[in-house]
Amino acid sequence: xxxxxxxxxxxxxxxxxxxxxxxxxxxxxxxxxxxxxxxxxxxxxxxxxxxxxxxxxxxxxxxxxxxxxxxxxxxxxxxxxxxxxxxxxxxxxxxxxxxxxxxxxxxxxxxxxxxxxxxxxxxxxxxxxxxxxxxxxxxxxxxxxxxxxxxxxxxxxxxxxxxxxxxxxxxxxxxxxxxxxxxxxxxxxx
Amino acid sequence: xxxxxxxxxxxxxxxxxxxxxxxxxxxxxxxxxxxxxxxxxxxxxxxxxxxxxxxxxxxxxxxxxxxxxxxxxxxxxxxxxxxxxxxxxxx
Numbered sequence: 630x631x632x633x634x635x636x637x638x639x640x641x642x643x644x645x646x647x648x649x650x651x652x653x654x655x656x657x658x659x660x661x662x663x664x665x666x667x668x669x670x671x672x673x674x675x676x677x678x679x680x681x682x683x684x685x686x687x688x689x690x691x692x693x694x695x696x697x698x699x700x701x702x703x704x705x706x707x708x709x710x711x712x713x714x715x716x717x718x719x720x721x722x723x724x725x726x727x728x729x730x731x732x733x734x735x736x737x738x739x740x741x742x743x744x745x746x747x748x749x750x751x752x753x754x755x756x757x758x759x760x761x762x763x764x765x766x767x768x769x770x771x772x773x774x775x776x777x778x779x780x781x782x783x784x785x786x787x788x789x790x791x792x793x794x795x796x797x798x799x800x801x802x803x804x805x806x807x808x809x810x811x812x813x814x815x816x817x818x819x
Numbered sequence: 820x821x822x823x824x825x826x827x828x829x830x831x832x833x834x835x836x837x838x839x840x841x842x843x844x845x846x847x848x849x850x851x852x853x854x855x856x857x858x859x860x861x862x863x864x865x866x867x868x869x870x871x872x873x874x875x876x877x878x879x880x881x882x883x884x885x886x887x888x889x890x891x892x893x894x895x896x897x898x899x900x901x902x903x904x905x906x907x908x909x910x
Contacts, residue, residue, distance in 0.1 A: 793834045795856055807829030812844055814857060
């Protein structure tokens with residue numbers, strides 16, 4: 630069981646861990662209020678509303694009895710809007726802070742989603758890295774209502790995907806992918 | 820491929836929220852920092868190894884966290900130069 634941390638010296642940290650993924654709250658959370666836990670270690674989605682002191686399992690509306698959460702990303706301005714990538718059931722989205730969830734898989738040819746990146750300049754625009762069936766990089770321009778496959782994706786298994794607000798000079802920004810073969814960067818204007 | 824990094828698995832990635840040229844990656848060899856969008860990288864000399872994830876405190880971006888595959892947490896408060904292991908207490 631992961632445990633709480635308390636600050637005891639100047640070099641030690643006041644921090645709490647997610648009980649599942651083991652990440653510190655500051656690291657595991659992806660919305661500005663620190664409520665969501667990204668458990669990208671093949672475990673479920675957990676939420677804390679008390680800065681990590683306690684955690685509750687979030688039930689996603691999936692046919693699968695258990696879904697492995699691979700990535701979590703939140704809208705940069707509206708923390709009620711959160712996207713979750715899963716190993717078995719694609720992408721889920723909430724627009725009400727987690728009160729309700731729905732699948733956001735239209736257009737995805739596969740449901741094993743290993744990376745999810747929200748565009749910091751245009752949060753309706755996201756990219757998803759799909760593995761196995763239908764593998765490749767998919768893009769949505771409407772907050773997950775419709776995905777379109779835009780690229781084969783980087784070589785190697787994607788571990789993490791991130792949109793970085795650096796202009797490409799071609800109208801887009803850069804997409805960084807941490808993979809089994811290193812860090813790769815591509816303009817997101819595929 | 821972004822240059823200057825070991826050709827091995829990148830487990831984690833984090834970009835500074837307001838200065839996106841500044842970024843970190845988490846790798847088996849440690850935490851690496853780039854100040855120019857990945858053109859050049861410097862490994863944190865006294866940082867942790869076998870790093871599974873890295874994150875920036877969005878409210879205090881000089882504070883960087885690194886979690887290791889062994890389940891240890893490290894924190895830097897100076898943008899990745901000095902690192903200290905967090906001590907775990909409680910149940």
